[in-house]
Amino acid sequence: MENNPKYSDSVNVMNGCLVGCLRFFWQVFACVLIITFAPYVGILFLIWWPIAWILGLVFPGREFFPIKRIWAGMCGWFKRHTGLELESVLLFTALFLFAGAAIGAVVDLFRCRK
Numbered sequence: 767m768e769n770n771p772k773y774s775d776s777v778n779v780m781n782g783c784l785v786g787c788l789r790f791f792w793q794v795f796a797c798v799l800i801i802t803f804a805p806y807v808g809i810l811f812l813i814w815w816p817i818a819w820i821l822g823l824v825f826p827g828r829e830f831f832p833i834k835r836i837w838a839g840m841c842g843w844f845k846r847h848t849g850l851e852l853e854s855v856l857l858f859t860a861l862f863l864f865a866g867a868a869i870g871a872v873v874d875l876f877r878c879r880k
Contacts, residue, residue: 792848797859 818830844852 789850792850793855793858796844796848796850796855797862800855800859801863 815831821830822828841852844850844855
């Protein structure tokens with residue numbers, strides 16, 4: 767967001783903070799959506815993989831599991847609709863899950879000491 771000369775510096779800073787907060791909100795919202803839908807996407811891939819493998823044996827030279835095109839399509843769709851990079855959201859999700867697991871392990875460690 768550009769500085770608007772008719773507003774004071776504090777208002778311009780608050781506008782910049784608002785944009786950063788909204789971007790963080792989108793990041794967290796996308797993280798929660800990925801955590802919610804990841805098992806279903808994984809199940810679809812696990813169901814499709816053996817079918818694609820068998821079709822690849824029956825029809826050699828043809829591609830039935832185009833993971834590169836699927837990934838590129840998902841990244842493009844995500845960027846167009848949310849304005850965020852899918853890779854950064856996945857990294858944020860992984861760090862979020864790792865931090866939760868680490869905090870849970872520390873809490874369990876101290877709970878067992880009683």
